[in-house]
Amino acid sequence: MRFLLCWIFALAVTCYIVIPLEKSQPMKMIDINSIKLAELSLNLIDLNTSSYFENVMNMQYSGKIRLGTPPVEFKVIFDTGSSWLWVPSTNCRTACHPCSNYLNTSNSSSYKSLGEKITLSYGMGFAQGDLSQERVIIGDRNPLNVSNQAFISVNQNKDFEGMQADGILGLAFRKLSKGYNTLLDNIKLQGLITNKIFSVYFGDNFFGDSKITSPNSAIIFGGYDLASYAQNSDIIWMSVFPETGYWTVLLTNIKVDYTLIDYVSFLAIVDTGTSLIMAPKNEANDIMMRIHQKGQCYLAFGFLVCDCGISHKITDYPDISFELGSGHAFVLKPEEYFMKEGLYCQLLLTSLQKGNFWILGDVFLRKYYSIYDAENSKVGFALAAKSTVVVTADFGFGSSILPMFFLTLLFIGSSILYYKWQEFDVDEGATRYQRIHV
C-alpha cells in the first residue's frame, strides 16, 4: 500500500510518498520535494542554534545538553515553566529516578560549588542538591558553549519516575532561580545570541523516533523559523508578565463551541514542561460537562474518558477556544485535545488541585509553534507545521479505558509554592485587569 501525504508548506506544496515496510520496521519516507524544502529553510536558521527533541508519547519532549569538562551528556526536559537547570550527580545513583548519566563533580575541571543546598519543588515532586556552577554545551546544530552556568547538582529526587530524562532545563525568568542568571540570560550575556529569543516546535509523532517525521521537534535559540515549523507567517504576539516569574499571558475568554464558560482566572502559563492543559477546578469541571453533553463521558481517576466509537464519533465533540492576549482565538479541535485509544478518547485537559491560573502545556503547544521573546516580554504563536508522518495514538486497544498516558505525564514546570502571586495589575489594550489571588 502506498499513499501520498501533502501539505502546504509556506508557498510550496510538499508531498511525501509513504511506504509502510515490513512489520515492526519504522515507515520509510521518501521526500520527493526535498530541494524545495531545503531551499526554504536553509538561510534562515543556519546560524541560530537548534536542539532536537525526542518525543515520548506526545507527553514529554526531551533534548540533549553536555555539562562539565570533559563534557558529559544529559537528556533534559526544556521547561518554560521553571528556571533552574539541574542534572543528577553520582550521589543520585540510588536516590534518583533512573537516569542515563550522572555528573561526577570531582571529575570536572570546570565545576565549582557555590556552597548552598537547594530544594526545588515541582508540580510532580522535588529535587534536592548543591548549588553549583558549570560549563554547559547546548545545541545539536551550532552548539553554544556557556561558561559559569549556575545549576543544581542533584543528590536526591522524588516522584520523577515517569520522567524519561535525566534532568530539567528551566527557561522561565530569573525570579524563580533566586536571582541567578538562567541559561537563557547567560547565553545572551556571553554574546552567543543577539536576541534573547527562543522558539519551540512540538511534533505529533507520538512514538519518539524523530527520524521518521519531519519536521523534527526542536528548540531554536536566538530566533525562530516559520518556514520549517509553521503553516504560514502569521504570528500572534501578546505580552507576558515576567513579574510572575513565568511565561504568563492573559486569557480573555474560553469558549466551548461558541458558548462562553464562566471563569474567574485570566492568567495562563505557557509551559513546555507540562503535558496537558490544566485549568482551575471549576473551569475544568465546566468544560468537562460541556464535552460530556455532546457525547458520553466518564471520569477515570480525575481524567475524562469519552465514547469515541461506540455510539459517538470524535467529531461529535465541541471545539475549545482560548482567547489570549488582546482576544485572538486559539482553537483546539477534539482530535487535538483528545488522545484516542481504540473506542475511547481521553481528554488532555485536567484540573489543578489548587490555583486560579491555567497552564497551556504540550497539547496546546503541538498546535501552535511558540516563540518566547524575553527582550520584549512577549510570546508569539503561529499555527504549527503538521508532521509529515504521524504515528497516531490509536493502538486499537478496544476496551481499554485506563488512560495509559498516566505513566508518562509530566507536570514539572509548576511548583505550587511559586504560585503565591501578589496582587498585580495587567494592562492589555484598553482593558485593565486587576487582583490576582491564590
Ligand SMILES: *[C@@H]1O[C@H](CO)[C@@H](O)[C@H](O)[C@H]1NC(C)=O
Ligand atoms: C572521569 O573523567 C575521565 C576522563 O577524564 C573519564 O574517562 C571517566 O569516565 C570520568 N568518570 C566519571 C565517573 O565521570
Ligand SMILES: *[C@@H]1O[C@H](CO)[C@@H](O)[C@H](O)[C@H]1NC(C)=O
Ligand atoms: C569521580 O571521579 C573521581 C576522580 O576521577 C573518582 O576518584 C571517583 O571514584 C569518581 N566517583 C564516582 C562515584 O564515580
Ligand SMILES: *[C@@H]1O[C@H](CO)[C@@H](O)[C@H](O)[C@H]1NC(C)=O
Ligand atoms: C568550550 O569552551 C572552552 C573554553 O574556551 C573550550 O575549552 C572547550 O573546548 C569548548 N567546548 C566545546 C565543546 O566547544
Ligand SMILES: *[C@@H]1O[C@H](CO)[C@@H](O)[C@H](O)[C@H]1NC(C)=O
Ligand atoms: C535567527 O532567527 C531570526 C528569526 O527569528 C532571524 O531573523 C535571524 O536572521 C536568524 N539569525 C541567523 C544568524 O540566522
